Amino acid sequence: MDHETSSKHSNIKKRAKFAVGKAVGSSRDRFKTLDSKKKGNLGNFRRIQSRRVKTDDIVSNVEDKFYKRRNDGVKLKNENASGHHSKRVDGDDSRSRGLKSNYISRKVGEFHGNESNGFAGSNFGSKKKRIYANDASLSKNRMFNKWESQDAGGGDRRKKSENGENRNGFNGFLRKNGDAKHENGKQLRSSAEEHKFGMKKLKIKKNVADDSVETFDRPRRKRRLIRIAYPYDTANKRFDDSLPTFDNTTEEKKDLDTEENNEMSKNAQFRAIQPSPSIISFVNENLLGRRREIEFKRAGYNIELSSPLDNVPFSTSSERERIEESAFRNKLAFFAAAKVSSSFPAPDLPEIAFAGRSNVGKSSLLNSLTRQWGVVRTSDKPGLTQTINFFNLGSKLCLVDLPGYGFAYAKDEVKESWEELVKEYVSTREGLKRVCLLIDTKWGIKPRDHELVDLMERSKTKYQIVLTKTDLAFPIDVARRAMQIEESLKTKKSAVQPLMMVSSKTGAGVRSLRTVLSNISRFAKL
Numbered sequence: 001m002d003h004e005t006s007s008k009h010s011n012i013k014k015r016a017k018f019a020v021g022k023a024v025g026s027s028r029d030r031f032k033t034l035d036s037k038k039k040g041n042l043g044n045f046r047r048i049q050s051r052r053v054k055t056d057d058i059v060s061n062v063e064d065k066f067y068k069r070r071n072d073g074v075k076l077k078n079e080n081a082s083g084h085h086s087k088r089v090d091g092d093d094s095r096s097r098g099l100k101s102n103y104i105s106r107k108v109g110e111f112h113g114n115e116s117n118g119f120a121g122s123n124f125g126s127k128k129k130r131i132y133a134n135d136a137s138l139s140k141n142r143m144f145n146k147w148e149s150q151d152a153g154g155g156d157r158r159k160k161s162e163n164g165e166n167r168n169g170f171n172g173f174l175r176k177n178g179d180a181k182h183e184n185g186k187q188l189r190s191s192a193e194e195h196k197f198g199m200k201k202l203k204i205k206k207n208v209a210d211d212s213v214e215t216f217d218r219p220r221r222k223r224r225l226i227r228i229a230y231p232y233d234t235a236n237k238r239f240d241d242s243l244p245t246f247d248n249t250t251e252e253k254k255d256l257d258t259e260e261n262n263e264m265s266k267n268a269q270f271r272a273i274q275p276s277p278s279i280i281s282f283v284n285e286n287l288l289g290r291r292r293e294i295e296f297k298r299a300g301y302n303i304e305l306s307s308p309l310d311n312v313p314f315s316t317s318s319e320r321e322r323i324e325e326s327a328f329r330n331k332l333a334f335f336a337a338a339k340v341s342s343s344f345p346a347p348d349l350p351e352i353a354f355a356g357r358s359n360v361g362k363s364s365l366l367n368s369l370t371r372q373w374g375v376v377r378t379s380d381k382p383g384l385t386q387t388i389n390f391f392n393l394g395s396k397l398c399l400v401d402l403p404g405y406g407f408a409y410a411k412d413e414v415k416e417s418w419e420e421l422v423k424e425y426v427s428t429r430e431g432l433k434r435v436c437l438l439i440d441t442k443w444g445i446k447p448r449d450h451e452l453v454d455l456m457e458r459s460k461t462k463y464q465i466v467l468t469k470t471d472l473a474f475p476i477d478v479a480r481r482a483m484q485i486e487e488s489l490k491t492k493k494s495a496v497q498p499l500m501m502v503s504s505k506t507g508a509g510v511r512s513l514r515t516v517l518s519n520i521s522r523f524a525k526l
């Protein structure tokens, strides 16, 4: 018996050396000596390290049980052997770690309801088995399946013969495993709860099952937060005069329904508009509306230039970007900004103002008309221009960029103050020769636009409608919108014909607008 036990321990020693000492200690040392190229497989080293940590934890968990069992004289009576073992377990060298690992595996087996079959989870077999044993805490059910397939081998036979208590053998393990799984399930749940409430994870060392806590230490995947820069998608949103409310009262729902129906009928009405042939031909000749680049190329425009349609087609490099209107060849220079009417500069030059809802493209149009990109600041966020900005175009003309009204990211009081300022400017400003009222082609005239139109009618300020962002609508819709607005302003006396259609992006219609505006400066009398 003694002989058998001592031979068993020498066997343990050998296998420990091979299994863990070699795998953990030696490879780690070797890793240290490797050069950076060979360290490529860092993942392997880490895996080995983590396995080692688990092993050490489990050893401290089961140490007491091991010595208790041994001292009870179940099988291990040999003084030498016990002394040898205690030395090994307390020791810190790789060999003792290997032994610990073996013993732990066996204990894990016990934990899985195989108390009588002490070697059920033993790693005396292949290296693979040792890994499974350590993996036990990762997934009890999975481990069961692995053991079921592996323990059918020679390792099981040895357990039966060596352990006197092993009366149930492998079948016993199978029978009891169901209960064990139930227990483990509970423990896993409790561990998960601990983790959930942020409690200390590795605090109970005596319970082997608590090693499962480690399995939850893996960093959880962070939930992806989708941030929306603005509360509403400004690109596709029809800007109403007020922000939509989200109250779920039935009355408001009804109102929304009726509004929606109205909106639908408005769309249907819009689609029913038959544009006049002159408008359609103007749209097609100026390549207005959403078009493919190939059309621009065929027409001889260089699409690599900004606002390509504002260039001379088939031009040589010396001709390109030539502005035919002399007034617009001058340098655009900012010279005043006003928040209140008292700070308006003296009206020395004929002025052309650009009014419209926020984000309609007023500032962009100024840049596009003068071909001086970046002089006037633009943004896709409504409400960038917050003061009345005055720009000199040489000594010929003054271009005025007004703050937008309607939808803007600003406080209501602030927006109201802008609107009041704009109204005051357009109705009282001396030297104001024309207001270009910019309307987004996609959305058409809105109530706030009508308000301004009425005001300019009362104050007899000349205004001209300019459809913007035509490149975002189909050509036929551009023509429809132009037709619709012309019809609605037929009776207005201060409205100047023709209605203009432009795109600051493609440059379509910009040249026509430039011609109209330079004529104003030419014939203006101050």
Ligand SMILES: Nc1nc2c(ncn2[C@@H]2O[C@H](COP(=O)(O)OP(=O)(O)OP(=O)(O)O)[C@@H](O)[C@H]2O)c(=O)[nH]1
Residues within 6 Å of the ligand: 356, 357, 358, 359, 360, 361, 362, 363, 364, 365, 377, 378, 379, 380, 381, 382, 383, 384, 385, 386, 402, 403, 404, 405, 468, 469, 470, 471, 472, 502, 503, 504, 505, 506
């Ligand atoms: N596709 C397209 N986008 C345009 C056009 N004109 C302007 N934009 C875009 O519309 C956005 C608003 O342009 P702005 O010129 O800043 O508009 P704004 O009317 O001055 O706005 P506020 O200063 O807020 O009143 C910017 O992102 C521009 O790039 C156009 O003709 N076509």
Ligand SMILES: [Mg+2]
Residues within 6 Å of the ligand: 362, 363, 364, 377, 378, 384, 385, 401
């Ligand atoms: Mg602006």
